[in-house]
Amino acid sequence: MHTYAAIPEKVTLLPLPKSVAVHSAAQLTYADCDETTGIVHFTAPSTSKRGSLNTVSLDTYTSHIFCDCKGAQCDRLCWHCCYVTAAWQAHPAVAEARTLIGSRLLTYGKKHARLVATYRQRIGRAGDYDAVRLLAARWEYRQRHAIAAMPLAA
């Protein structure tokens, strides 16, 4: 006998911002990352303040998203937040990690972890090339194991 979680009588979804229809993940530009926190940053030109950039950040470990745009400051869901995960998934490092089979993904991740550690030891910071590939490998590994951990339908 199977038991299921109770389904709430009313599901409340956050309304998508109207700007989602006129923007896309391709409009977010990768800026940098920090492999110690797992956070990747993307930017997009601000429409409220000409000449400045909004920065939206994705925590690749927890999937939490942060944005510094005017909408997010007012607790509104912004298009940056709607698209940052898709922008990250379209990043060349994530696309590359996605193509690697299990053992090669582990080797790839360990290689970049080693390079990141070496650079941190020698110059005090990691190169972005290796850091973003390390985060991409970890992201892809977690994605695969989350899928594998799902119970099979009987």
Ligand SMILES: [Zn+2]
């Ligand atoms: Zn935003």
